[in-house]
Amino acid sequence: MSEKWDKESILSLSGAFQTCRILLTAAELDLFTILSDGPKSVEDIARDKSWDERGLRIVMDALAATGFLQKSAEGSYSADETMLKLMAKNGSQSILPLVLHRNRMWESWSKLTEIVKTGSNPNPLGMASRTSEEVQDFIDAMHVVGSVMANRIVESLDLAPFKRMLDVGGASGTYIMAFLRKAPHMKATLFDFPRVVEMGRNRLTQHGFIDRVEIVAGDYTKDELPSGHDLVLLSAIIHSNSRDVNRMLYGKIFRSLDPGGTVLIRDYVLDESRTNPPDGAIFAVNMLCATSAGDSYTLKEIREDLETSGFVSVNLIRNGANMDQLISAEKPR
Structure with a gap:
């Protein structure tokens, strides 16, 4: 309401x-x-x-x-x-990285009026434009946000059928750890930018998961994705991209997946009015300020783009209001 x-x-x-x-x-x-x-x-x-x-x-x-x-x-x-x-930086439940991330959002949101007038974002906050300190703060912030939610997401899933997952844009491994913790039979691959995967390597080593995880550095806009997976996770990725880039990404996922494999997309999924969930509509403004073409998308848009890439059985399998919605789609056998 x-x-x-x-x-x-x-x-x-x-x-x-x-x-x-x-x-x-x-x-x-x-x-x-x-x-x-x-x-x-x-x-x-x-x-x-x-x-x-x-x-x-x-x-x-x-x-x-x-x-x-x-x-x-x-x-x-x-x-x-x-x-x-x-x-405090050394606090036992420190949210300082997330607060510092929002401090940088203050700067990007200050351009909102001009972006609406011109339709152009003069300084999109891509990973390549961030300093090493800013990348570390952003990845740490995403870990703060993701730790609790990853466990909630995983508890809603049946992981028994899956053997190996690929986390595209997996950052420091927050979701991989939640998946592997619930499913001891699974292994995983973390795919992200070179300077990000080293943060993932450190966190996965620290928490004792590195022996079950392959680290692959790359850029999904340029590189093909590693093959040999029956589950691919896109967690908070598609909102950063235009629909054209997402279709390109879905195509790469389709090619990398084993026949019968599943892609899971965690993100805001808007209704057809584009006003619910309200946080999803507000997050679209964040993408307007932080990216050159990102947005929050509707289920219809996501389904169309997945089906264009060859996927079938596209369904919203988890609803929510806090970027905890999940869409699944399958690659035909």
């Missing part, structure tokens, strides 16, 4: 960016990590970091006013256990 708006709620939303920006700046400055070893004064932090004392004081007072920090009567600042756990 659509949100009901009035004067107060519209004005509140239009000003909500201020608190958001303060938190993003705190993340960019890594203030919570700085405070992880105890309370500190503005003077101490400014001196250690060579930052402006006035600017830092104003931001830290605002963080205290909004409850992100605490300020003592003596003027020192601290963060409580929950904030350190979530927002």
Whole structure:
């Protein structure tokens, strides 16, 4: 159901960016990590970091006013256990990589008005244009987002028929680990850009899965996909592409799959009005800001493109509202 708006709620939303920006700046400055070893004064932090004392004081007072920090009567600042756990770099449940990713989204979303006027994105955020630090933050952010969802997705699937999966754009192996954890009989191949697969190798080694995973570096827009798989996963990939690029990708998957094999697509799947799920419609705006041709797609569009590539039995097998929808399709035997 659509949100009901009035004067107060519209004005509140239009000003909500201020608190958001303060938190993003705190993340960019890594203030919570700085405070992880105890309370500190503005003077101490400014001196250690060579930052402006006035600017830092104003931001830290605002963080205290909004409850992100605490300020003592003596003027020192601290963060409580929950904030350190979530927002410090070394926090046990750190979401800092995802918050830093959203800080970069702030920059791309700031171009939205001009993109709508011109129909052109001057700086799409492709992987090739990111610095090594930005790639690491993005991959870590996707792991933060994906860890819980991957387990939910996998629990809804029967993996008994499958022997070997290919994760296209598999990043650091978050979904591969969830699949292999549920299905001890399976092996997997992780396919992604060269500098990304090394992050995957590290994470898979750390969690004890590397012996069951082949690492293949490549670019699906240029390279054919490795063969010998009866299951291919496209997790949060197709929204970055135009339909033309997705049809090209589906064709490569079709050629790489064993006869009778299955492709699984996890993404937002919009209804025909393109307004539900609402988060999917908003995510399409994110793709407008971050890519040159990405979008959120409807089931009809995805089915048409898969069938054009030779797939049959295209079905929505899992519905949801949080990019947890799943489409399956089969390659005929």
